[in-house]
Amino acid sequence: MSRAVRQTPHQDRTAEGIRTPPSERRRLASLSELESAARAALGKEAWTYLDAGAGCETTLAENRAAFDRWHLLPRPLSGVGEVRTTTEFLGLELATPLVTGPVGTYSAFHAGGDVAVARAAQRCGTAAIVPVLSSYSLEETAAAAPGAAGIFQALASGSEEGFVELAHRAQAAGYAVICLTIDAYPRGVRDRIASTGLELPEDAFAANFGGDIETEIGRHIELGRDAWSWTTVRQLIDEIDLPVMIKGVLTPETAEAAVAAGARAVMVSNVGGRQLDGAPSSLEQLPDIVDAVGSAVRIAFDSGVRRGTDALKALALGAEIISxxxxxAMGLAAGGEEGVVASLKLVHEELVTSMALCGIGDVGTIDTSILQGATRPTIGNQGSPR
Ligand SMILES: Cc1cc2nc3c(=O)[nH]c(=O)nc-3n(C[C@H](O)[C@H](O)[C@H](O)COP(=O)(O)O)c2cc1C
Structure with a gap:
């Protein structure tokens, strides 16, 4: 199998490009302001769709609480000057370890949808994980932001030929990595969303299929009952040329299965608490997963990250990129492309400041020595193939 990693034409990948000018700081000056602006911009239904989790939202809350159980240790006078955040992930050169995640309903929050998100990612010198469920085709998004549309997210259900065809389309459009989401089916029980009942526009999210989103999701759920097995995943990974990152890994066992299937990266994720209520937080699971597979594959992380300090804690526990x-989605709702740039910059700037306060001058050297917590892990980043 060919595993050639294509370098996407990232331009402007300097930490300089991600600094916020003072005028912008005044408009959306903090992440809480951004959240309030998003809430004000969206109706109750769309806000609930964005914000809610599964069941009684134990896992949603746990995703946030897990960050509070770790403390960051300041290291004053450690001689840190310029902080470097540039990093590489599966061939993508990034100005920051923060990437935009795949949200299959971006257009429900702003008409600019995925194109606005990918353009914002490009302006910040980072990558967008572009979701298959979108009101823009993967080709349109890649054409609008060729420097950012680096990772295309597909679903591990439905027709296998359809997946291979999508992967070939993604490769032809310039994407360098396929992100395969394995935990989307069956759809989680989402009480709060069920009670407000967001009405998605008829044809809004299925540009990659030419159908309407509800039909598409319904079809996937239907097919998801005969969900792919790891054998199928392995065969399909062998059939395509792009490296595959498996998204939705929450246990070392799943991570090991992903590695055995030929994945080049895993994303530790519980879908932001939207699927299995009662599942542990992503952050709690991260050290064990890094321990199990960190020397074999690259590690991405999501679920619950709202601040630069959250990102720093996840990086210290072994994540290499943070989605x-x-x-x-809140930035998008608050101000379209500008709002996404603002949210990326706010999180990035806090990451940079916190790294400096912890005496870290380079993202590649972040490790567990800056953390203090209830259970201090013995693993670090040393094992991962940066
Ligand atoms: C409204 C919404 C739609 C989402 N759609 C998708 C999707 O289509 N595919 C996917 O892999 N993940 C999807 N996710 C999950 C996100 O990619 C990510 O795993 C999750 O939002 C991370 O948690 P956070 O929101 O706390 O950062 C969605 C999340 C939200 C909030």
């Missing part, structure tokens, strides 16, 4: 879901 932002609701934080990006």
């Amino acid at each position: 932002l879901g609701r934080t990006i």
